[in-house]
Amino acid sequence: MRRLLLAAAACAAFAPWAARAQTAPLPTLTIGLGDDADILDPTLARTFVGRIVFAGLCDKLFDINARLEIVPQLATSWQWTDSRTLLIHLRQGVLFQDGTRMDAAAVKYSLDRHLTMPGSTRKAEISAIDHVEVVDPSTVRLVLKTPNAPLLAALADRAGMIVSPKAAEAEGKNFGQHPVCTGPFSFSERVAQDHITLTRFSGYWNAKSIHFSKVIYRPITDSSVRLANLDAGSLDIAERIAPTDVPAVRKNPKLRLALYAGLGYQGITFNTDNGPVAKNPLGENALVRKAFELSIDRTALVQVVYSGLFPAVAQGLPPASPFFAKSVQPPKRDVAAARALLKQAGVKTPVDVTLTVTNTPDQRQTGEVIQSMAQEAGFNVKINSVEFTTGLSASAHGDLQAYLVGWSGRADPDGNLYSFLHTGAPLNDGHYSSKEMDSLLDAGRTTTDLAARQAIYAKQAALEEKDLPIMYLYSPRTVDAMKKQITGFQEVPDAMIRLQGLALGK
């Protein structure tokens, strides 16, 4: 009995130390972003960097992994009961950061909000949904208008983020100033252009995986300054470092690099039928576009401008995608063949081409390399360097001939192709139109079988390589730099910085 009492006394004496050891203050993580996020409302948000902040703030129904597979997050499982009905089973015991419970009603509220809220930028992504039904508190049924394979990938992004109905109702259109979701960190403070601070949410369903007390996102637009901040210790992670800084990071013993596959592409969109500017040999004749392609050595271009860090591609899907068509590879540069094609097309050389590029150093340099290569084959390329918004507007209104522009990419192939190539689709700025292409893209969207979709997208890539409405150049990889002590960084092609499992070692 006496021993027992002594043991109890010892336990009581050491308990405060034990408790203190367990609750040792967690460090703060500071992430340098390439830009300031826009509004922090998943329904209205538009920017890439905004998605990085949401990775700490809002969990989604699904997520994607490094192999681009759909994995559950707020959902535990899902099943297609038929081609137009998706049943989602939800994780139980999940709380919103305001303490209310996440359930099927909240999922229905969020999806309905995405579909009906004025100005919603999610509406197009999930427009296939006809209505949402609450089956029971942990099951929700999505009834679609038509079969839609890309829906799961959309729900693995902002459209799958579930907001607190209580907070959304209370805040109304100001919800983006005080967002409340189910993510590992809750919103604390935002000073525009300076920082966004999130604080660890103790009620997070997967709290064990979170090893920071706070996350501070700091927008630092200049890549060199971002890297200098990382080097000086003001940042723990700097996202999107310039490829030219890669050797410096590799040499720095304090830092390490995460260089991994992306989802997007960089290419030249040709104006084939958008207004009078399209009336030229390059816009009207696929042979001329093919000759232009043959005059360019993509691998050499990537070597010159990006030190060879990115893979050259001739299709809109990244090599990491399970739908990447291995049969469609960039052709070798062949100036003689290019000249022969121009002769076959019966056009007068040199063919005048105005290539619009965004006025960033790397894009201008890319334009100059293209200009110099294409000249040898009989093209007179003039570079028109404009600011991004101006270029975007000119492209949409058909005020340019060829546009060097990229796409950040989506996990599902439909997200990289349909909107750019389908007749009348919103991002089809060149107004390319082909019945065969339309039917392939429609089939890719409505078919859910993986092998069948792979076959469809292989055909689509081959057709696109023939028509060449877009000449893809390379698939950019993500280059993030971080302190050597950072562990658990997940290299997922969507380039989001996932905070689950991330830690700062010694």
Place this chain on the structure above:
Amino acid sequence: MRGHFGTRVLQVIPTLLLVSMLVFGLQQLMPGDPALILAGEERDPAVLAQIRDQLWLDRPVPIQYLHWMGGVLHGNLGYSWRIGQPVAQLVGEKLPVTLQLAVMAFIFAVCIGVPMGVLSAVKKNTVWDYLANGIGLAGLSIPTFWLGIMLILLVSVNLGWLPPSGYVGLFTDWRQSLATTVMPAFVLGNAIAAVLMRHTRSAMLTALEQDYVRTARAKGVREWRVVLRHALRNALVPVVTLGALELGTLLSGAVLTEQVFSIPGFGKLIVDAVFNRDYPVVQGVVLVTATVYVTLNLVADLLYVLINPKLRAA
């Protein structure tokens, strides 16, 4: 007297009205459709139409202007299209940051430029003079963004003395605030210091040749006293006028410095707003800046009249 005050105050109204029309009109000339940027990457046509309707972008420009002015007259500068925050709140957050930076830069400029100008004049045609002129020339020629990045690399990355970027409010933690602003203020003040140095030098050279300086020397006044009490006091009059003018330059010069050092001030706010076609922010910032300038001018005019009664009749 009251009539004069009243007329001057009334003159401000058409000036501000003109500024508001100019900024609104010039903005329309900028290439690029703001709705395309706001609609997100997907650019869904339905969303585009909704945005145009919501933000009155589909109405004629005069109607858009009247709608905005209606809000302004009721004290509402509108909301940022990009981040949804009230423009007045953004302006209130950013203006003190830039003012702090400008004041610190001005102190740097005076503390470096004036002594260097005096030294250069007193030691005319010596190594000190050449050195001061060389530094002045470098200060004028070195681009702000280059100097900023070099200082970050040297002072923050290699020496680890100061934070490389960011900002902490003066009333939040004054030490951290000074630590975050000292480097950008130096960079910003550098070019002004060079201008002040050159003007101080030439004013001092003139002053040092004046009779009263010769008399002071003849009376046996010590040289440092001659320089500082007799020559410098007279030489400073045009320098002070120039310095006051350069204060305005500092406010606009802060744009680049704020970008390099990621300081969330007025300059960074307007640059980001222009690139993102965030019209309400551009309009709000320009209108507030114009109001501040016009008000300061008005106060100066009224002070002149109060100080010099001769002007009252004018």
